[in-house]
Amino acid sequence: MYYNTIHIPAFIEAGEGILQDLDSLLEESHLFFPEKVLVTQENLYDIFKDKLSGNVFSDIIFCKGGELDEANEIIGRLRDSEAVLMAFGGGSVLDLVKYVATRINNPYLTVPSTLSNDAIYSSVARLTANMKKRSFTVQPPLGVILDLSVIKMSPRELILAGAGDLITNLSAVKDWTLAHENNRESMNELACILSKQAAISIWNYTEDELFSDNFLLDLFHGLVTSGLSMTIAGSSRSCSGSEHLVSHAIDEYFSEKATMHGIQAAWAFLEIERQIRKDAEFADRLQEFYDRIGLSKVIADMIPWKSEDLQELIPYAKRIRKRYTVLNTV
Ligand SMILES: [Zn+2]
Structure with missing residues (x-):
């Protein structure tokens, strides 16, 4: 074959x-x-x-x-x-x-x-x-x-959750690359390319454009491309990394504090960039994107966790599934 x-x-x-x-x-x-x-x-x-x-x-x-x-x-x-x-x-x-x-x-x-x-x-x-x-x-x-x-009739928070879920593809691809380098896990380049491109397609938008045809179509196409990327990967690997593990851990072990998947994953992504990957320059750019598109406000309203709580969540996140991510380096 x-x-x-x-x-x-x-x-x-x-x-x-x-x-x-x-x-x-x-x-x-x-x-x-x-x-x-x-x-x-x-x-x-x-x-x-x-x-x-x-x-x-x-x-x-x-x-x-x-x-x-x-x-x-x-x-x-x-x-x-x-x-x-x-x-x-x-x-x-x-x-x-x-x-x-x-x-x-x-x-x-x-x-x-x-x-x-x-x-x-x-x-x-x-x-x-x-x-x-x-x-x-x-x-x-x-x-x-x-x-x-x-x-266009759906609440703003849901659209932002979709944007959050899509942008975290960038984190998932970093984790897969790390697993490939550190753990010799096989990697599918095409799945990674699609996942990354899908996320980047919404990078330049602003909050005012959330309900515009252009943004909604890019978000839709991005989410479809993510799905295609996971189908090619044969698992969720290309679109679900350490940030998804943290989000799933919140759902699983702290369900009373859980909120929308995409919002949780976006929050975890930024915290992981700052505290674990320690890529301050990228974290600042990500923060700027969150501010510009309105994700920062929704995170502040809906996420009850503080930055320092990430450390508490990591052991739970590692228990969610056997998937090598940057969390394994902590
Ligand atoms: Zn997701």
Whole structure:
């Protein structure tokens, strides 16, 4: 075998108001399915009912999202179905559908209602089982559809969380490079290039541009490219390093102090730069980016940890998974 084979989405579409055209988008992509099942949250469905009703669904399943028990329940309901699943919602709905579709071996599409993390197209689903978050390897989606008018209704903090999750790719690539140098871990250059480029694409934006088409499209494309990078890597390695370990440790061991994934990871990234990698020049530039895009304010509002708390979190972060990062050098 000389080449790697990967699954890539059959189509990626973004546009204003395209939520009502899901059927025609599938048709244009020459994708025909006997049945289409929409999986979403009831409150979200109520908000976007008018648009969604422009499409024909054989069934609509309302879910809470994010829970393994609920996913297994839906697997039971859909076991003999050949329907394509349409996941409409935030990360918790998308992760649930990714897991369900993979287990019943049906195709699925993601239609994100916000851009808060790279769940929109990735081969990892995070679900809660017995009060603990667990990661599952899943099939990537057949397609990703983004309605800009839907995303523009999502809260600012969620968009900033997405920007935070994307920028931490830079940390993950540093950790993978370090693991390659110190631990002879094999590394996939293409996965690293995509991960890094995806992060850099949002580097020059300002807070005023957060809801502009240009920024939202760059963020969307960046998160999709991150997903592709992880698919090529065969794991989350290219987009999840020491900063993600710290964020997962907060979710796992200090859930009462936990907040959005992308905000936690962005906070941890900056602290790791200052305290562990000790790259003051890069840390200053990162801080300047956080200030300019509005991440600093959201971190100050939502993160209850102080800089010095990082040291307390490191032993927990190391326990999360066997992944060599800069934390192993401490
Ligand atoms: Zn992430």
